[in-house]
Amino acid sequence: MMQGRKLVLVTDLDNTLWDWFAAWHASFSAMLLALEEDSGVPRSVLESEIRALHQKHGTTEYSNLLSEVPSLIDAAGGVEPWQAFPRAVDLLRSERRRCTQLYPGVLDTLTKAKSAGISVVAYTESLAYWTMWRIKRTGLDGVIDVLYSAPDHDLPTGKKFEDMRSQPDSSYELDRTEHRHVPRGVLKPNAQVLLSILDSVGFKPDEAVYMGDSLMKDVAMAQQAHVTDVHARYGEVQQHPGYDLLRRVTHWTDEDVERERTHVGSNRPITATHTCQHEFAEVLPVLGLA
Ligand SMILES: [Mg+2]
Secondary structure, eight states: OOOOOOOOOEOBBBTTTHHHHHHHHHHHHHHHHHHHHHOOOOOHHHHHHHHHHHHTTTTOOTTTTTGGGHHHHHHHHHHHHHHOOOOHHHHHHHHHHHHHHBOHHHHHHHHHHTTEEEEEEEEEEHHHHHHHHHHHHOOOTTSSEEEEEEOOOOOOOOOOOGGGGOOOOGGOOOOSEEEOOOOOOSSSOHHHHHHHHHHTTTTTGEEEEEEOIIIIIIIHHHTTOEEEEHHHHHHOTTTTTHHHHHHHOOOOOOOHHHHHHHHHSSOOSSSOOOOESOOOOGGGGGGGGO
């Protein structure tokens, strides 16, 4: 049987289109150092209190973080921690902005796929707000046709996202990319989610290519759904020296951290059908484009 032409690319975002880890690490570690210096709270205490909050809220990008770290509340002496330690907040924001960039060739490749009539759909486990922010920041609003992200986290009673906003409302939503949510708490690899995404955008599994940087989450999910899988090998960062900081403060459980650590080691039980070794553009032949 002849393989059908590929009509849709479903892509992971973090560490597939941009280096999420690099931006997270640069911004979070700069903030942590400034907090340690300006509050006098030891780094190890900050890290463990922050991990507990990330786990409680189910994200490593929790918008209300500083206001809930117990030792910072104490050190701030009656004002809000983000007001007491403005240097840390500024560094978090400026480093995140500076380091959030597409990998080379991503925009060209997506543009080429779209002009060949291929739809571009994104599916990320990251939460709605920061995903939307990164899409705007990298210029992909409208390049991605439909985005599926997790919904945003909850805020403590009485706090509202609207009150934390400094920009007009329009800068908190995408103009041209349609933003839909997957159910809260649904994690990759879940073949059913990928299949229902394809169904809702009107494509069959054999018309799709799915691409992502995690063998355990992305490639495994595509294979279970019988969708052509592509591994964004260039996006793997688990061997990066800074990755241990993420392991120490992540919202993942200890078992999740360990599962990934052992998986990334020498024996890799999952083998990708196609691999983009060095850059995103290597996906073009898999889509049937030169
Ligand atoms: Mg990823």
